[in-house]
Amino acid sequence: MAExxxxxxxxxxxxxxxxxxxxxxxSGHDKxxxxxxxxxxxGSVPEFLAEHGYSPTGKNPLAALEEWKRAGGKRR
Ligand SMILES: [Zn+2]
Known part of the structure; x- marks a missing residue:
């Protein structure tokens, strides 16, 4: 459990x-x-995504978001 x-x-x-x-x-400083x-x-957003297994041939970030929402929006 996270702090x-x-x-x-x-x-x-x-x-x-x-x-x-x-x-x-x-306001806006979170981004x-x-x-x-x-x-x-x-180094970049693509490198950030790839580090976590996301890419056009890997995990899909938008599909992961939808799955996360369906599961109640809880941190994994
Ligand atoms: Zn600030």
């Missing part, structure tokens, strides 16, 4: 801004953080 995450009052993207009560990010991490850790 339960609690908003800290500061944006988790690393910009140093404060956030609204109960928010992890300033900035996601993009930064994918670039730094994987």
């Amino acid at each position: 339960r995450l609690i908003p800290t009052g500061n944006c988790w993207c690393g910009c140093g801004c404060e956030t609204e009560r109960g928010s992890f990010f300033q 900035k953080a996601e993009s930064a991490l994918i670039l730094v850790e994987y």
Whole structure:
């Protein structure tokens, strides 16, 4: 079971801004953080996908999303 995450009052993207009560990010900064991490850790979105077995000949990310939704949206 993953550790339960609690908003800290500061944006988790690393910009140093404060956030609204109960928010992890300033508006839009979740995508900035996601993009930064994918670039730094994987190099590109295709490399990120391939690292997890997704590609046109591998697992299908949209099909995986639909399956995840049907299963109640729980983290695997
Ligand atoms: Zn931020």
